[in-house]
Amino acid sequence: MKKIFHDIVYRSIVEKSSDGVVIINRTGDIISWNKAAEKIFGYTPSEVLGHYVHDILPATNLREKAHKAFCRFKKTGGGPAIGKQLQVEGLKKNGDIVHVLFSPNVIEVKGELFVFAFIRDISNIMSLQDKLARLATTDELTNILNRRAFFQLAEPAFAMSKRHDEPFSLLMIDLDFFKRINDQYGHLSGDIALKACTQNISRMIRQEDIFGRIGGEEFCLAMVKTQQAVARQLAERIRHETEKLTIKTQEVQFKLTVSIGVATLLPEDHSLLVLQGRSDKALYQAKDSGRNCVVCD
Numbered sequence: 001m002k003k004i005f006h007d008i009v010y011r012s013i014v015e016k017s018s019d020g021v022v023i024i025n026r027t028g029d030i031i032s033w034n035k036a037a038e039k040i041f042g043y044t045p046s047e048v049l050g051h052y053v054h055d056i057l058p059a060t061n062l063r064e065k066a067h068k069a070f071c072r073f074k075k076t077g078g079g080p081a082i083g084k085q086l087q088v089e090g091l092k093k094n095g096d097i098v099h100v101l102f103s104p105n106v107i108e109v110k111g112e113l114f115v116f117a118f119i120r121d122i123s124n125i126m127s128l129q130d131k132l133a134r135l136a137t138t139d140e141l142t143n144i145l146n147r148r149a150f151f152q153l154a155e156p157a158f159a160m161s162k163r164h165d166e167p168f169s170l171l172m173i174d175l176d177f178f179k180r181i182n183d184q185y186g187h188l189s190g191d192i193a194l195k196a197c198t199q200n201i202s203r204m205i206r207q208e209d210i211f212g213r214i215g216g217e218e219f220c221l222a223m224v225k226t227q228q229a230v231a232r233q234l235a236e237r238i239r240h241e242t243e244k245l246t247i248k249t250q251e252v253q254f255k256l257t258v259s260i261g262v263a264t265l266l267p268e269d270h271s272l273l274v275l276q277g278r279s280d281k282a283l284y285q286a287k288d289s290g291r292n293c294v295v296c297d
Helices: 002-016 035-041 060-076 123-137 147-163 178-185 187-202 228-244 272-288
Strands: 020-024 030-033 086-091 097-109 112-121 168-175 210-213 218-224 246-248 253-255 258-264 294-296
Touching (some): 035 112, 060 086, 147 168, 147 210, 147 272, 228 258
Antiparallel strands (some): 020 030, 020 112
């Protein structure tokens, strides 16, 4: 009678648990599956009971690794994951990835080993972390790198180029008369102009190039393994394609131009800031020359 009572209490606790509770036998077959596990993965108990756990739960790219780990467990009755809390990717019935905290443990009942695991869905937490990470590195308006993230990536790229004596070019790009655009057409039109210009440039650069917004209407483009002639060619293309843009809003439409300063790594450039200073100087020369032009340092 006491045993029956304990079984009822155990089953009630497992079924009411907010965490998924999954139990497998030593061959890896699922023998217990609670309501929370059904909610996380989308499978009913009848769909999983008796099935090999690693044919169902892990994300596809993790299944071979999980199977090998379980084969080692069958031989030894233990393993490095037992008693640990792991963050892994699971696979829902509908094919979606679900991020879970997975805590496997081992219990012996009448000489038989069983693995039971508590599983918690942390997809919302992971999504929030991804969003916060993007906000920390991405300019909210243009969706390219913000100033901090740009220099975090460009500085080691500069150092690597200098160490291996490879070419490295930096473009400083500034929208011409941007204050006038804001004053004449409004800040919303200015934002639309910034986004259009950024999208236009993003289509022209390579995957390995580092592109960021470092000021209001000022952008910086770092190009690894790029001589000045190639950098200037791209700068002229950016200038020309920007000149062809027409910014349209519900109220107005207007044109854009950019001024660009180009500088390429020299032996005496001991830091990225020195190179940036040279490209910035070239940018101001472009502005002084009437804007809508490219100047190389």
